[in-house]
Amino acid sequence: MLLYAPAIFFLLLTALGVRRDRRRFSNAVYLGLALTFLAFALLATLGRTDSVLAETVVIAVVLAPALGVLVLSGLLIANGFKMLRKEGRRLGNLLSLLCGLGILVVVALLIAATQADSPVLVVIARTTFLLASYFSFLFLCFIGYAYLYGRLIPRQDVDYVVVLGSGLIGGTRVPPLLASRLERGRALYERQAANGRPPLLITSGGQGPDEKLPESHAMAAYLTERGFPADRIVLEDRSRTTEENLRFSRELMTAANPDYRCIVVTNNFHAFRAAILARQEAVNGQVAGSPTAAYFWPSATIREFVAVTVTHKWINLTVCGLLTLVSVTG
Missing domain, CATH: 3.40.50.620 (HUPs)
Known part of the structure; x- marks a missing residue:
């Protein structure tokens, strides 16, 4: 039970936050942390199970993100070209294309760091990976909670x-x-x-x-x-x-x-x-x-996430600074 305590703790924080005001971005982060800790707890529980099915599930869960990242990159790049055709060449319409290319750059940097004998390149790759992971986590929190928020039924007795x-x-x-x-x-x-x-x-x-x-x-x-x-x-x-x-x-x-x-x-x-x-x-x-329109959603959602991130720029800059310090001194 202790293994699931962090997930339960953040689920309680999410519930309290939603009850207080469902319009807080902190609710999204609490929910993301709850699901992350729950996933780790389930994997740890499966890892203790001595069965072929458990081992298969653990391996699939570990490999799925790597494949998912490449698929996501391809979809974002394809969407970026579609946005350019339909909406024109503006920075806001380039966001999905830039994110897709950015994912490929991070992957290429990680591969290069494992092949090259360069401590500097390793630090750069590690720092880039940590920062990309942090913003990816926030983005998943954002779109996950935004989806749930959109499913809430609006009250009918308004002025x-x-x-x-x-x-x-x-x-x-x-x-x-x-x-x-x-x-x-x-x-x-x-x-x-x-x-x-x-x-x-x-x-x-x-x-x-x-x-x-x-x-x-x-x-x-x-x-x-x-x-x-x-x-x-x-x-x-x-x-x-x-x-x-x-x-x-x-x-x-x-x-x-x-x-x-x-x-x-x-x-x-x-x-x-x-x-x-x-x-x-x-x-x-x-x-x-x-x-x-479905084709418009990826770039528009990325733009909204960037705006929310900038709104909370000081806490994000602090976290990025700490992650960079950990990477450089690690």
């Missing part, structure tokens, strides 16, 4: 549905990504309206330098053209970032009703980071995600 903007096509038209958010917001509105208490829907988005009108106005027009009641729409047309979307929408809701409750709508790849930001901006509500 507001807040739909976050995401840019316009040609400066005036709602793109498919934003239309997906608006349709999810409309569905949440209609579900509650059917119970006799329709919320207000806030379209949140200001006017960018390449846009001819504020995003919130185009979003409202999209909804009303499809039969949505105009008198149930509130415009928030000052924001330029997700943080401002949430902050300015909170100000509107608080001014009208200090005890408001809301649900925020964005795309599924963006939902967990938006939830983290909603907590930081003291927004009283959870975040719901809308569907996203």
Whole structure:
């Protein structure tokens, strides 16, 4: 039983964290640690079993990550080229391609370190591997918990549905990504309206330098053209970032009703980071995600993870420094 104590401990921390506020990134890390310790405990238990099946399982579990890394690298590179064809040559669209190539570089560096008689190369390879493992662990925590967060059923008794903007096509038209958010917001509105208490829907988005009108106005027009009641729409047309979307929408809701409750709508790849930001901006509500094209998801999710990592830059820099020190002095 003692072997499973760390896993149980971190599962309890996860449960307490979710109960306190499910929008914390620490919940994702606790859950990742719980599953990691549970996996080690199960492997140790199997290792004590004297059977061919147990040995086969242990060997498969040890070899699977190596094969998985190569397969993942290939999939990311293929997705990167697809993103370039469909979305154009922008840095955000290169992320999956760069990550796939980065994995191959780390593997090549490790192989070179085992073949070459160079202590310096060994230290470089070891440090790179430790740092890559750390960020890989955080990324798995992020996508795993983000998936679970997206499966949570949003509450139905809210005062507001807040739909976050995401840019316009040609400066005036709602793109498919934003239309997906608006349709999810409309569905949440209609579900509650059917119970006799329709919320207000806030379209949140200001006017960018390449846009001819504020995003919130185009979003409202999209909804009303499809039969949505105009008198149930509130415009928030000052924001330029997700943080401002949430902050300015909170100000509107608080001014009208200090005890408001809301649900925020964005795309599924963006939902967990938006939830983290909603907590930081003291927004009283959870975040719901809308569907996203499958090819767009990898790069978008990587971009969201990078943003969350930068938000917690000091703790990540500290951990990276400690890992580098351990590698250099080891």
